[in-house]
Amino acid sequence: MNPSTAQFLLAAKQAEIKALLQLSANCQLVTSISELVHQLQRERGISNIFLASGCELFARQRQQQLQHSTSAELQLRTALEQQYLHAPQPCNSSRLLSGIALALQGMDHLAELREQIHQQKITPLQATEAYSRLIAAWLAVVLESADLACDASITRVLVALFNLLQTKEYAGQERAWGAMGFASGKVSTELAERLLLLQQAQQHSAAVFLEFASSAQQQQWQQLEQSAAAKQLQQLRTMLQQLPGTATLVPAVSDLWYQFATDRMDAMHQLMALLTADLQQLTAATVTAAQQQLQQHRHKLTELTALPAGSGLTLLIDPSMPGLYGASVVPQTTNEHGITAPGRSFYQLLSEQAQHIRQIQAELCDARRAITEQKRIDRAKLLLMQYKKLSEEQAYRQLQQSAMQQQCRIADVAEAVVKALLQGG
Amino acid sequence: MNPSTAQFLLAAKQAEIKALLQLSANCQLVTSISELVHQLQRERGISNIFLASGCELFARQRQQQLQHSTSAELQLRTALEQQYLHAPQPCNSSRLLSGIALALQGMDHLAELREQIHQQKITPLQATEAYSRLIAAWLAVVLESADLACDASITRVLVALFNLLQTKEYAGQERAWGAMGFASGKVSTELAERLLLLQQAQQHSAAVFLEFASSAQQQQWQQLEQSAAAKQLQQLRTMLQQLPGTATLVPAVSDLWYQFATDRMDAMHQLMALLTADLQQLTAATVTAAQQQLQQHRHKLTELTALPAGSGLTLLIDPSMPGLYGASVVPQTTNEHGITAPGRSFYQLLSEQAQHIRQIQAELCDARRAITEQKRIDRAKLLLMQYKKLSEEQAYRQLQQSAMQQQCRIADVAEAVVKALLQGG
Structure with missing residues (x-):
């Protein structure tokens, strides 16, 4: 056996471990982002009411919230610099x-935005837009991390997590539009439609979340949707849709809306903690398993090189390997060869590695479908x-309506739209 | 501007360049593999006739060919060790x-195979099978390299190159089965069917090659198929299909078959040289362009940090960035803002980079379709x-026949088969 053949086998295993370590860093990043996003969503909601009330309401809460946001930002920035800018293996x-x-460019201008809010130089809508961007x-960074994951189980958790974050963000936007709309005392047809769209968007993301969630996570979601806050929010939603556009709202409705929506979002944040804990556990276990495999590979190779060189099974005579069309030998499973020469063991190691990689690839393909569709939309x-x-x-709305008319999935409409626009335009 | 924001922008560009350098190494690898595969195909053909003739024919040619093969192997091994095992940036x-x-495990056992051929301890079929595996x-390594490519134009050339190699390999297998079959003096129904299958497989791969080939390459392919050797091979093919299974072949037919098939394969090898030259030129140009962009990014950042900090355009107020559903501002193209503050320039750099990456991604998706389908099959x-x-x-044959019956593409049948087999156990 040529020594470089064994080196390539080990290099393949090391590359796999390196990718898993990078994935592990990405998962910690996603956890920090989830926390920061939660704090920014709270800050957006509070700032909105602060501005709409002419700085009368939520001034103290806002000061407290800025501290929470800053703390989450600091944690994320530290993780980013350690794991991405100053890591021994830079992210590729x-x-x-x-x-x-x-x-980060957006984060760098957050202080400015906060100052404009403080000085009331900005409307509630402008502030909400800035926070939403x-x-x-x-969220785009989280989706990208999921797309980079090289392990199917971890990809599944990341897809679930992204979709839960996305659901929560649509819930946050629904809360914001409600709060801004009610300030006018009326529910316009336009506002009613917009709230409905954001509710549908939540349903869509939540469905993908549930598809990729564990049963414990699914259960907690059901509890969340059965909670008093969620039920009362649902009643308010129904009521608002049924009101004529001319009906006048009492200000207390706006307070209730904000409170129920916030409680439901906080419950989503608790569910998020379940997902990030799963994620940490899973990545740690996956990295450990891969490192153990590398050790096993190393030991086996040392044993093999100590033995006299034998012919054994090689790729050249393995009937289970594709090669010549029309070869009459029916392939057998490798166990049935009964060859125990050292050559066989090394080849076995190689075949198992190749099989392992094919397996990972196939599982990944499946888990990535949801990411590809999200990116396409x-x-x-x-x-x-x-x-x-x-x-x-x-x-x-255009994508959604085309999907309904053509009775197909929104991701398929999105694909057709991308093609048409790029070719036509 | 926080310095780490700029560092992330530069790190993104550096990661892109690193990926391009890796791609450049992969392209050189593919070139070396093409050459080795060509030599192994020649060695397979010569060894086949050497064995079938009881070592009487092609003994000298075989010795010469072994030198060519060994030289191609040496070149490939050197490239592999330099660019993969001892590279400053290991392949990930x-x-x-x-x-x-x-x-490489197969290569390590090639000496043994050659010895068995020399001693006539192996049948022509067994030898052909070993070389084919x-x-x-x-070829699987070439396909993997194409799948890893991070640039659409380079991916397209690699897809063309893989499919040309694959066409040539089917041509080599057709030549081998013909040579082995004719040695018996008869063309059985089974052999006639197998030759037909290998001709269809060549058509399929050649069609994908032509889809991704440049017009110069397409032209050279047309010339190749119009050449005297190709035409005479085609006449022999037709003749063999029309012969009754009982007809006896004169030995000269086998010689002609081998010669015409070899000439056609050699012409394909010349066309391959056109593709590998294109590939080298393209990778060099792409790496240079990315490095120039990195320099430009660096210069621009130095200029920007020398200027006083200004507010300028940020992600937070860019109407072309998604964020809040229902925001009424219609997005404009960035050129129309007319803001020239330094903040804008840095944000512009970021936006351009993001746009550039989205563009690359979209183009890659398209070029990768052929790879995904090949892998699925x-x-x-x-x-x-x-x-x-x-x-x-x-x-x-089963995939091909199902595709014909269901009037769909073979890649779609392949996807359904994979699902059914993995779920059905």
Whole structure:
């Protein structure tokens, strides 16, 4: 056996471990982002009411909240610098790094935004928009991390987590529009429609979350949706949809809306803790398993090189390996060969590694489907915004309506839209 | 601006360059593999005739060919050790490294195979099978390299190159079966069917090659198929299909068959040189362009940090960035803002980078379709071989016939087969 053949086998295992360590760093990043997003969502909600009330309401809460946000930001920035900028093995994904840079650019201007809010130089809508863009930029980083994951189980948790975050963000936007709308004392048809769209968007993301969630997570979601806050929010939603646009709302409705929506979002945040704990446990176990396999590979190779060179089974005569079309030998499972020469054991090690990698690939493909579809929808939305000068809401609505008309999935419509826009435009 | 934001922007560009450098190494690897595969195909053909003639024919040619093969092997091994085992930035794809280890295991046993051929301890079929498995293992490495490519234009050339190599390999197998069959003096129905299958497989791969080839490459392919050798081979093919199974062949037909098939394969090898030259040029240009961009990024950042900090455009107020559903501002193209504060320039740099990465991603998706489909077919074949105990030929024929019956693409049948086999157990 040529020594470099064994070196390539070990290098393959080491590359797998390196990828898992990077994945582990990405998972910690996702956990820190989840926390920061939660704090930014709270800050957005509080700032909104603070501005709408002419700085009368929530001034003290806002000061407290800024401390929470700053603390979450500090934690995330520390993790980012340690694990990405000063890591011995730098991250090799330009997509992830570029996404982080974009979100950080937003963070760098957060102090300015807060000052404008403090001085009331900005409307509630403008402030809400700014916070929402920042949150969207961080969610894009989470989606990118999920896309980079090289392990199917971890990818599944990341997909669940992204979709829970996305559901919570739509819930936050629903809360914001409700709060801003009620300030006017009326529920316009436009507002009612927008609230409905955001409720549908929550259902869509929650369905994907449930598809990839563990049964414990699914159960906690059911409890959350059965909670008093969620039920009362649902009653308010129904009531608002049924009100004529001319009906006048009492200010207390706005307070109730904000409180129920906030309670439900906080419950989602607790569920998120369940997911991030699962994620940490899973990545630690996966890295350990891969490192043990590398040790086993090393031991086995040392044993093999100590033995005299034998012919044994090689790729050249393995009937289970593809090669010549029409070869008459029916392949057998490798166990049935009964060859125990050292050559066989090394080849066995190689075959197992190849089989392991094929298996990982196949499982990943399946878990990644949801990510590919999400990215396709995001891309179609962005192109509709750029080419057709639609707002994000109009773009999403167009995709959603086409899907209903053509009775197909929104991801399929998105794919067709991307093709048409890029070719036509 | 926080300095780490700029660092992430630069790190993203550096990660892109590192990926391109790795791709450049992979492209050189693919070039070396193409050459080795060509030599192994020649060695397979010569060894086949050498064995079938009881060592009387091609003994001298075989000795010469072994030198050519050994020289190509040496070149490939040197490249592999330099660029993968002892590179400053080790390759991070366990799939590629594991594929290389598998193919090298076969190479390590080549001396043994040659000795068996020399001593006539092996049948022509067994020898042909062994060479074919080795070639298939190297082709799998080429496909993996194509799958790893992070640039759409380079991916397209790699897909073309893989499919040309695959076409040539089917041509080599057709030549081998013909040569072995004619040695018996008859063309059995089974042999006639197998030759037809291998001709269809060549058409399939050649069609994908042509889809991704440049017009110069397409033209050279047309010339190749119009050449005297190709035309005479085609006449022999037609003749063999029309002969009754009882007809006796004169030995000269076998010689002609071998010669025409070899000439056509050599012409394919010349076309391959056109592709590998394109590949080298393209990778060099792509790496240079990325490095220039990194320099530009660096300069621009130095300029920006020298200027006083300004507010400028940020992610937070960019209307073209998604965030809040229902925001009424219609997004504009970034050119229309007319803000020239330093904040804008840095954000512009970031936006351009994000746009650039989205563009690359979208183009890659398209070029990768052919790779995904090829991998799907390979996987379905392998599973049919393992689960249903079919030979590779039977597995491919089953996929092909199902595709014809269901009037759909073979890749779609392959996907359904993989799902059914894995779920059905």
